[in-house]
Amino acid sequence: KRIAVLPGDGIGPEVTQAAVDVVKATAKRFHHEFEFHYAAIGGAAYDAVGEPLPDQTIEVCAASDAVLLGSVGGPKWDQVAPEVRPEKSLLALRKQFNLYANLRPVKAHEALQEASPLKPEIVEGTDFVIVRELTGGLYFSEPRKKTEDSAVDTLVYTRKEIERIVETAFQLARSRNGKLTSVDKANVLASSKLWREIVEEMRTGYPDVTVEHMLVDAAAMQLIKEPSSFDVIVTENLFGDILSDEASMITGSLGMLPSASVRDDSFGVYEPIHGSAPDIAGQGKANPAGAILSAAMLLKQSFGLTAEAQAIEDAVERVLKDGYTTADLKGGRVLSTEQWTAKVIEELD
Amino acid sequence: KRIAVLPGDGIGPEVTQAAVDVVKATAKRFHHEFEFHYAAIGGAAYDAVGEPLPDQTIEVCAASDAVLLGSVGGPKWDQVAPEVRPEKSLLALRKQFNLYANLRPVKAHEALQEASPLKPEIVEGTDFVIVRELTGGLYFSEPRKKTEDSAVDTLVYTRKEIERIVETAFQLARSRNGKLTSVDKANVLASSKLWREIVEEMRTGYPDVTVEHMLVDAAAMQLIKEPSSFDVIVTENLFGDILSDEASMITGSLGMLPSASVRDDSFGVYEPIHGSAPDIAGQGKANPAGAILSAAMLLKQSFGLTAEAQAIEDAVERVLKDGYTTADLKGGRVLSTEQWTAKVIEELD
Ligand SMILES: CC(C)[C@H](C(=O)O)[C@@H](O)C(=O)O
Ligand SMILES: CC(C)[C@H](C(=O)O)[C@@H](O)C(=O)O
Numbered sequence: 001k002r003i004a005v006l007p008g009d010g011i012g013p014e015v016t017q018a019a020v021d022v023v024k025a026t027a028k029r030f031h032h033e034f035e036f037h038y039a040a041i042g043g044a045a046y047d048a049v050g051e052p053l054p055d056q057t058i059e060v061c062a063a064s065d066a067v068l069l070g071s072v073g074g075p076k077w078d079q080v081a082p083e084v085r086p087e088k089s090l091l092a093l094r095k096q097f098n099l100y101a102n103l104r105p106v107k108a109h110e111a112l113q114e115a116s117p118l119k120p121e122i123v124e125g126t127d128f129v130i131v132r133e134l135t136g137g138l139y140f141s142e143p144r145k146k147t148e149d150s151a152v153d154t155l156v157y158t159r160k161e162i163e164r165i166v167e168t169a170f171q172l173a174r175s176r177n178g179k180l181t182s183v184d185k186a187n188v189l190a191s192s193k194l195w196r197e198i199v200e201e202m203r204t205g206y207p208d209v210t211v212e213h214m215l216v217d218a219a220a221m222q223l224i225k226e227p228s229s230f231d232v233i234v235t236e237n238l239f240g241d242i243l244s245d246e247a248s249m250i251t252g253s254l255g256m257l258p259s260a261s262v263r264d265d266s267f268g269v270y271e272p273i274h275g276s277a278p279d280i281a282g283q284g285k286a287n288p289a290g291a292i293l294s295a296a297m298l299l300k301q302s303f304g305l306t307a308e309a310q311a312i313e314d315a316v317e318r319v320l321k322d323g324y325t326t327a328d329l330k331g332g333r334v335l336s337t338e339q340w341t342a343k344v345i346e347e348l349d
Numbered sequence: 350k351r352i353a354v355l356p357g358d359g360i361g362p363e364v365t366q367a368a369v370d371v372v373k374a375t376a377k378r379f380h381h382e383f384e385f386h387y388a389a390i391g392g393a394a395y396d397a398v399g400e401p402l403p404d405q406t407i408e409v410c411a412a413s414d415a416v417l418l419g420s421v422g423g424p425k426w427d428q429v430a431p432e433v434r435p436e437k438s439l440l441a442l443r444k445q446f447n448l449y450a451n452l453r454p455v456k457a458h459e460a461l462q463e464a465s466p467l468k469p470e471i472v473e474g475t476d477f478v479i480v481r482e483l484t485g486g487l488y489f490s491e492p493r494k495k496t497e498d499s500a501v502d503t504l505v506y507t508r509k510e511i512e513r514i515v516e517t518a519f520q521l522a523r524s525r526n527g528k529l530t531s532v533d534k535a536n537v538l539a540s541s542k543l544w545r546e547i548v549e550e551m552r553t554g555y556p557d558v559t560v561e562h563m564l565v566d567a568a569a570m571q572l573i574k575e576p577s578s579f580d581v582i583v584t585e586n587l588f589g590d591i592l593s594d595e596a597s598m599i600t601g602s603l604g605m606l607p608s609a610s611v612r613d614d615s616f617g618v619y620e621p622i623h624g625s626a627p628d629i630a631g632q633g634k635a636n637p638a639g640a641i642l643s644a645a646m647l648l649k650q651s652f653g654l655t656a657e658a659q660a661i662e663d664a665v666e667r668v669l670k671d672g673y674t675t676a677d678l679k680g681g682r683v684l685s686t687e688q689w690t691a692k693v694i695e696e697l698d
Contacts (some may be wrong), residue, residue, distance in 0.1 A: 018535045087536055119572050138504065144539045148508065151543040155487065155502040185587070187436050190493045194500035220595035221603075224466050224573060238534070242591055245566035249573040 001303055004064035005153050006041040006057065009086060011286035012070020018288030018341040019068060019295040022315075025345045026299070026308050037064060041093075042072025042086035042276075052089035058096055061269075066302035068295060069093075069271035086276075092330025094134050099261040099269055100161070101168045102132040103297075104244045106227070108251050109285070111320040114331040115252030118224065120286025126250055128230035129176070131169040134261055136161045137191070141236050157191045157236065163197045164264070169234035170206045179210045179231035183219045183239055195236065223247055248273055253289025255328045258294035266302045270294040280327070284336035287326040289316055292344060303348040315347035350383050350652055353413035355390040355406065358435060358626025360635035361419020367637030367690040368417060368644040369458060371664075374694045375648070375657050386413060390442075391421025391435035392627075401438035406443055410618075415651035418442075418620035423627040443483050448610040448618055449510070450517045451481040452646075453593045455576070457600050460669040461679040464601030467573065475599055478525070479581035480518040481589025483610055485510045486540070488586050506540045506585065511547045513613070518583035519555045527582035528559045532568045532588055544585065565592070572596050597622055604636025604677045607643035609656075615651045619643040629676070633685035636675040638665055641693060664696035 007013035022038055027034050039060040046052045052072065061067050066258060072086040082088075093099070104343045108116075116123050139244040141156040166182070173180040182199045184192035188272045196213055214222065216239045222229065223243065227250050235243060248254050262268035272290025280286060292317060300309035319340065326330030326340050335343065354369060356362035369385055376383050388409040397403050401421065410416050421435040431437075442448070455477040457465075490505040514615050515531070522529040531548045533541035545562055552560045563571065565588045571578065572592065576599050584592060597603050603623045611617035621639025629635060641667060649658035668689065674681030675689050686691065 085536070091537075117468060117471045117501050118466050119468055139537055141501075146539040146543055150505060150507040151538075151540040152490075153504040153538045153540050155504065156499060160498040160499065186433070186591075188440075188488055188587075189502045190495040191500040191502050194495055217590050217594035220569070220591045221598050224595065224598040238537075239591075241534075242569045242588075246569035246573065246595060249570050254570075309453075 001032070001062040003034055003036050003298070004061045005036050005038045006009060006066040006067060006069045007038070007044070008042040008070040008072040008276065009074050010071055010278040011042055011044070013280070013338050014284070015272060015286050015291035016068055016070040016335055019056060019291040021341055022312060022344055022348070023295050023299070025348045026312055029311070029348055030305070030308050032305075041089050043074055043077045045089065046077060046080065046084055046086060047112055051084050052086050053092045061093070061097065066267060066298045067269040068298060070291065071272065071274065071276040073276050076278070081245060083103065091139065093269060094261060095140065097267065097269070098135060098263050100133060100135045100261050101262065102134040102167055102240065103172070103248070103260045103262065104130040104273065105258065106130070106247045106250055107315065109256065109320050111319065111323070111332070112252045112256070112329060115329045116250065117252070118250060123227065125228035128227070128231050129242060130244045130247060131165065131172060131232060131234040132244055133161065133165040133236045137237035155189070155191050157194060159194070159198060162195050163202070164201055166199055166234060169232055170202060170209055172261055173209045173232040174206060177231040179189045180209055181214050181219070181230055181233045182210050183214050183216050183235035185216050186213070187215060191236070201247065219243060220228045220246060223250070242343055244273070253329050254290070255326065256289045256293070258290055258297050260294070260297045260301055262301060266304070268298065268302050269342040270298040284338060285327040285339045287328045288337050288341050292316060292341070311348060312344070315344045318347050319343045350506040351413040352383055352385050353410045354385050354645070355415040355416060355418045356387070356393070357391040357419040357421040357625065358393055358423050359420055359627040359630040361391070361590070361625055363631070363633070363635050363686050364621060364637045365417055365419040368640040370690055371431045371641045371661060371693055371697070372644050372648070374697045375661055378660070379654070379657050381654075381657075390418065392423055394438065395426060395429065395435060400433055401435050401440045410442070410446065415616060415647045416618040417647060418618055419640065420621065420623065420625040423625050427629070440488065442618060443610060444489065446616065446618070447484060447612050449482060449484045450514055450611050451483040452521070452609045452611065453479040453481065453596070453606065453622065455479070455596045455599055458605065458666065458669055460672070460681070461601045461605070461678060464678045465599065466601070467599060469623035472576065472599060474577035477576070478521060478581050479589060479593045479596060480488050480521060480581060480583040481593055482510065482514040482585045483647055486586035504538070504540050505584045506543060508543070508547060511544050512551065515583055517552055517607065518581055519551060519558055522558045522581040523555060526580040527557055530561050530568070530579055530582045531562050532563050532565050532582055532584035532592065534565050535562070535565060540585070542642065545679055555569065566620065566694055568592060569595060570622070571601070593622070602636060602678050603639070604675065605638045605642070607639055607646050609643070609646045609650055611650060613684055615653070617651050618648065632676050633687060634676040635686045636677045637686050637690050641665060660697060661693070664693045668692045
């Protein structure tokens with residue numbers, strides 16, 4: 001199996017290296033062979049060849065079975081023309097590979113209660129996944145126009161686009177605790193009305209899944225008030241962007257959270273949700289857990305290696321339970337990125 | 350001065366009555382005369398005359414200097430045709446009276462730390478206002494279309510619409526702590542790029558105000574991570590809807606929070622942000638503080654009665670400090686809606 005590795009900017013290289021090391025240790029323990037093919041993305045690619053997602057990188061990804069991504073962006077590229085900003089590479093990658101489903105698991109780690117802005121009794125038991133539509137809506141629809149005096153964006157969704165993401169969410173809910181929360185703004189938006197109708201039509205195919213509809217404003221409240229009440233949340237692109245970042249605060253560390261951007265076949269792009277954090281890049285302060293857990297998602301979702309993924313998740317959980325943390329977390333015995341990764345690898349051996 | 354009172358549905362009537370009683374007590378103490386003119390809105394209006402915002406209600410509002418609104422909606426009207434749902438009355442009222450600026454203050458009350466899902470050290474010192482654009486964007490733009498197979502919504506902003514709301518926010522920031530956070534999604538949306546450009550142009554007129562731009566996803570995080578870092582937040586309609594509801598969780602009780610929807614002259618609609626809570630309607634369990642503090646905003650913003658507004662706010666604060674609460678708050682000596690209102694009135698005498 002071939003894994004494309006796109007380290008990107010800021011702390012991207014150090015956390016992807018940590019993840020690659022953990023995948024190698026896992027491969028050794030479970031007797032697999034993986035090939036790793038590195039390619040440039042984001043600001044690093046812009047600096048090298050003048051664009052954030054070079055053709056060569058697309059080719060490396062296309063020739064791979066899955067992609068492990070670090071992070072892109074930083075103030076260094078603030079003055080660069082908008083079309084070639086580092087962040088554009090993410091949008092281009094999604095569109096290029098038709099990665100329409102973004103999965104963001106949010107799971108409370110008991111060892112991290114200190115680090116959360118929420119009270120422990122609120123966070124306790126939180127374990128849900130946000131399924132965000134990733135290739136439609138305001139992000140990609142036309143017309144998009146801007147003059148001196150006005151600007152227009154367009155929010156289009158087709159039935160097909162909604163059906164496939166809702167299907168992904170129903171399947172996931174079925175494999176988890178059987179509860180689906182569909183988030184929309186059906187009291188205002190036409191696209192949300194269609195969304196809600198389609199969820200209603202499809203639910204008959206999933207009698208084992210409990211479905212609730214929630215308005216996006218109510219969801220923004222409920223995520224803080226009672227995060228443990230969710231199992232699977234499905235929503236459109238921009239609502240998903242906002243809610244998944246809000247949700248990332250619940251557990252206390254952005255640095256811990258993985259994500260997957262997938263499509264119908266097994267190919268996918270896996271990345272920690274934290275940004276490139278240029279202020280701490282290269283100092284060994286980055287939390288590699290988000291990248292490591294993204295690699296676990298890759299093994300499970302793209303390669304079907306469930307036991308291997310579980311082994312990594314268990315190792316991370318044990319290292320946290322043993323009280324080892326990184327600089328971004330409050331409390332615990334603070335280790336460097338490399339040291340913390342070494343602990344995870346020890347647990348895997 | 351004439352005040353239109355629109356009690357609406359669920360707990361709307363009991364909390365507006367509480368607010369009216371407090372305004373009457375304030376008027377007595379400060380030797381003012383106010384007239385109160387009642388009119389129907391929401392489900393109550395639909396039941397009476399078949400539409401949620403009858404012409405007669407519009408006339409009563411138009412003949413008044415300000416409007417005090419309770420809340421609208423409830424499951425009773427779930428099956429009603431979408432165009433005449435209770436919630437439509439809010440959108441219609443905003444458009445009818447050109448109420449383009451929605452102001453939502455969020456202020457931590459020390460006495461309510463128990464009730465917040467956030468840790469006390471996070472909530473401490475929180476005191477900001479969200480300025481939400483209320484008559485543009487996805488809520489009102491055309492085309493809006495829905496077929497079986499696809500749906501379209503449109504997000505339009507004109508320079509004029511953006512300038513007037515940003516102006517409102519700059520003025521408010523100047524009268525407060527001089528910090529303005531403009532929230533957009535300028536890395537994706539054309540309308541956000543125009544928004545950001547206009548904020549940049551206008552900031553030269555407010556050298557005393559510090560301006561920061563924040564992406565909406567980052568803002569959704571920052572509101573939970575460090576709510577005390579905000580002073581004034583300005584944003585477009587839908588982002589404002591989501592962020593202000595998220596923000597309403599910070600203080601621990603939705604029931605405490607007021608809002609104002611205003612325009613260039615002194616006219617405005619004032620309402621608590623809590624919903625109609627039909628499950629507790631008529632039981633004396635509703636928290637009247639949101640409505641009472643909305644009435645205080647009315648006195649200050651529409652009538653320029655600063656001392657009177659302050660007297661109400663101080664009275665509310667003292668009643669909370671004395672440990673009196675309502676059923677929605679955790680801890681404290683729980684009083685009924687009427688009893689709690691009576692305490693506030695006692696403080697005012
Ligand atoms: C960088 C930006 C375009 C992107 C998005 O809005 O999708 C990011 O916020 C994300 O969530 O991956
Ligand atoms: C009822 C609904 C249309 C309304 C809105 O989205 O503006 C409400 O959520 C609000 O914030 O006042």
